[in-house]
Amino acid sequence: GAGVSQSPSNKVTEKGKDVELRCDPISGHTALYWYRQRLGQGLEFLIYFQGNSAPDKSGLPSDRFSAERTGESVSTLTIQRTQQEDSAVYLCASSFRQPNYGYTFGSGTRLTVV
Amino acid sequence: DAKTTQPPSMDCAEGRAANLPCNHSTISGNEYVYWYRQIHSQGPQYIIHGLKNNETNEMASLIITEDRKSSTLILPHATLRDTAVYYCIVRVQDDYKLSFGAGTTVTVRA
Numbered sequence: 001g002a003g004v005s006q007s008p009s010n011k012v013t014e015k016g017k018d019v020e021l022r023c024d025p026i027s028g029h030t031a032l033y034w035y036r037q038r039l040g041q042g043l044e045f046l047i048y049f050q051g052n053s054a055p056d057k058s059g060l061p062s063d064r065f066s067a068e069r070t071g072e073s074v075s076t077l078t079i080q081r082t083q084q085e086d087s088a089v090y091l092c093a094s095s096f097r098q099p100n101y102g103y104t105f106g107s108g109t110r111l112t113v114v
Numbered sequence: 115d116a117k118t119t120q121p122p123s124m125d126c127a128e129g130r131a132a133n134l135p136c137n138h139s140t141i142s143g144n145e146y147v148y149w150y151r152q153i154h155s156q157g158p159q160y161i162i163h164g165l166k167n168n169e170t171n172e173m174a175s176l177i178i179t180e181d182r183k184s185s186t187l188i189l190p191h192a193t194l195r196d197t198a199v200y201y202c203i204v205r206v207q208d209d210y211k212l213s214f215g216a217g218t219t220v221t222v223r224a
Contacts, residue, residue: 004157031210033210042213042214042215043158043212043213043214045212045213048210056210091157091158093158103158103160103212104160105158107155107157
């Protein structure tokens with residue numbers, strides 16, 4: 001596609017429920033990244049995919065968080081047993097191989113845990 | 115890790131040039147200066163980057179001092195749509211982790 005697409009754009013969920021966030025990167029971009037941005041704060045790196053593998057998962061906050069990528073395209077970020085502190089905007093970005101010229105970000109999914 | 119320092123906010127008149135300063139006095143020889151911006155409710159957007167030479171693209175110009183300890187992003191003719199938070203970061207080219215500080219909130223006024 002023309003840009004990085006994320007869905008849903010907004011998600012309100014009850015504490016304890018599981019959520020899945022989806023990212024469609026730009027076609028041909030082999031690298032994909034997930035970030036989290038809490039209100040008024042900077043970016044927090046979560047995970048990096050190169051193709052279908054994730055060489056760096058160091059930013060995932062806990063084992064409630066997981067991500068996968070299939071077919072070098074779509075990625076899904078799953079948060080199990082959501083907590084209120086998970087409330088944030090979850091941003092996905094992609095780049096052609098490594099981000100020498102900067103990422104292209106999606107508009108994010110705003111997750112609110114009530 | 116505060117590798118860059120930016121003013122918290124600045125106003126700019128529509129149609130005028132906006133000059134956004136950034137200090138990065140501890141920059142290493144292999145680190146580039148990158149600028150991103152984030153318009154409200156959108157993801158960050160890449161603007162420009164440079165190593166030591168001045169750079170220009172369709173969005174902006176980047177002026178880097180000779181000692182590389184500071185730089186200025188220039189938006190030549192600011193429009194209302196340029197209202198955003200602007201982030202200056204330093205990173206090596208193949209470092210895939212972005213880390214933003216507080217940035218400069220730029221408000222373009224009619």
